[in-house]
Amino acid sequence: EPEVTQTPSHQVTQMGQEVILRCVPISNHLYFYWYRQILGQKVEFLVSFYNNEISEKSEIFDDQFSVERPDGSNFTLKIRSTKLEDSAMYFCASGTTGYEQYFGPGTRLTVT
Amino acid sequence: GIQVEQSPPDLILQEGANSTLRCNFSDSVNNLQWFHQNPWGQLINLFYIPSGTKQNGRLSATTVATERYSLLYISSSQTTDSGVYFCAVDDQAGTALIFGKGTTLSVSS
Numbered sequence: 001e002p003e004v005t006q007t008p009s010h011q012v013t014q015m016g017q018e019v020i021l022r023c024v025p026i027s028n029h030l031y032f033y034w035y036r037q038i039l040g041q042k043v044e045f046l047v048s049f050y051n052n053e054i055s056e057k058s059e060i061f062d063d064q065f066s067v068e069r070p071d072g073s074n075f076t077l078k079i080r081s082t083k084l085e086d087s088a089m090y091f092c093a094s095g096t097t098g099y100e101q102y103f104g105p106g107t108r109l110t111v112t
Numbered sequence: 113g114i115q116v117e118q119s120p121p122d123l124i125l126q127e128g129a130n131s132t133l134r135c136n137f138s139d140s141v142n143n144l145q146w147f148h149q150n151p152w153g154q155l156i157n158l159f160y161i162p163s164g165t166k167q168n169g170r171l172s173a174t175t176v177a178t179e180r181y182s183l184l185y186i187s188s189s190q191t192t193d194s195g196v197y198f199c200a201v202d203d204q205a206g207t208a209l210i211f212g213k214g215t216t217l218s219v220s221s
Contacts, residue, residue, distance in 0.1 A: 031207060043155070043198065045208040056206035089153050098207040099143045100160040106153055 002026045004104035006092050012110045013082055021077045021107045023092030032075045033093040033101060034067065036060070043091065049075065050098070082111045114139045118199055118212035125189050125219050133184040133215045135199030143202035144175055145209065146184050150195050158184070158197075189219045 005024045013019050025032050034046040047057040049067055066078045075094075079086055089108050093101040115138040125131055137144070146158040159166050159173040161182065166173055170189075175182040186193055196216050200209040 033208070035209070037153075042213045043200070043209075043211040045203070045210065048207055056208055058208070091155060093209075095207075099162075099202070100145065101143075101207075101209060102157060103147070103155040106155070108153065 004092055004094055004102050006090075006104040006107050008107060009105070010108045010110070012112065015084060015111055016081050019079050019082055019109065021079075021090050021092075021109070023075045023077075023094075023104055024073055025075055025092065025094030026102060027073070029094035029096050029102075031055075031095045031098050031101075032067075032069070033095075034077045035091045035093065035103075036088040037091065037106075038085075038088045046077070079109075082109075084111050087111045113205075114141070114201060114203055114210055116199060116201055116210055116212035118197075118215050120215060121213065123215055123217045125217065127190060127219055127221045129189050129219075130185070130187045131189060131217070133186070133197055133199075133217075135182040135184070135212055137180050137182075137199075137201050139180070139204060140177065141201040141204070143200075143207070143209065144182055145200050146173055146182070147198045147200065148193075148195050149198060149214070155198070186217075189217075191219050191221055193217060194219045 032049040037043045089106045092104040095101045117136045148156045163177040172185045196214040198214045200211045
């Protein structure tokens with residue numbers, strides 16, 4: 001069964017550094033998403049991407065964040081200058097219709 | 113925006129017991145999904161169920177869209193069912209999923 005994959009599974013970075021989190025969505029999917037979950041809290045929406053552009057974003061998704069689909073298979077989330085409060089689990093998701101979403105296993109980002 | 117409330121917040125069971133988890137939402141939805149977050153933090157899709165009833169093994173779910181709630185049933189619980197169960201609905205303005213705070217289930221042998 002096709003799955004969403006994410007790399008790396010765990011990333012440690014220093015405050016102020018740039019990080020890129022990578023996702024490979026399911027191949028025939030058209031809608032792509034990033035969510036995050038700070039430890040012990042609920043999952044929060046960051047951004048959705050469709051037809052090569054951002055279709056929706058939350059207040060969390062400020063100028064420090066960007067997304068890109070650099071080729072036909074990858075979907076990336078970049079954080080330009082990481083802060084301690086960016087430490088969280090980041091989930092990528094994809095879907096065909098804009099309804100049901102399939103989640104990847106997550107990347108745990110630790111900012112020190 | 114839409115509100116999602118899950119109950120109970122915590123649930124402790126003996127292996128073999130049955131349980132019902134509830135999700136209330138404040139507006140009509142096009143998407144409702146149930147997830148299980150395992151101890152490693154992974155979100156496992158359980159059901160896509162904006163309306164109706166579905167079953168998958170020992171798990172089943174029912175959504176009554178007109179009354180704005182969904183129920184997740186776990187029968188004959190096992191220790192591997194432990195973790196956090198999340199309900200999520202779409203935000204109506206788009207396709208973003210809004211998650212509830214979850215129900216933490218602990219099953220002991």
